[in-house]
Amino acid sequence: MKSGAHAAEASISALEIPMVAASLGGPESLVARPAAAVHAGMSAGERAKAGIGDALIRFSTGLEATEDLGANLAGALASPPGAVA
Numbered sequence: 041m042k043s044g045a046h047a048a049e050a051s052i053s054a055l056e057i058p059m060v061a062a063s064l065g066g067p068e069s070l071v072a073r074p075a076a077a078v079h080a081g082m083s084a085g086e087r088a089k090a091g092i093g094d095a096l097i098r099f100s101t102g103l104e105a106t107e108d109l110g111a112n113l114a115g116a117l118a119s120p121p122g123a124v125a
Contacts, residue, residue, distance in 0.1 A: 045094035048073050052097060054116035057104055069102035069109060 052060060058069035072078070075094045079087055087093070101109065 043093070043095040045073070045075065048095040048097050049076075050119065051116050054119040055112055057109055057112045058099065058102070067103045069104055070100045072098045074098055 052071055052073060055071055058071040060071060073094075074092050074096055075087055079090070079092050082090070082092070084094075099113075
């Protein structure tokens, strides 16, 4: 998988099942990029020191079928940056 914010956003865009999360905690699968959301107020240096890279994707598994989630994740991670499924 390519790294960086652009690649992370492209992978998130290619997902069909999980929703982009403002907060985590519901029964559905959710996805977020902490560097662009919760930790956006930190400098790049502070995020790096905390281990929060621009390409970090947080995934919260919900109640959807495991096979569906696995297939969707595999497809999204295999997509070239900028490609939307």
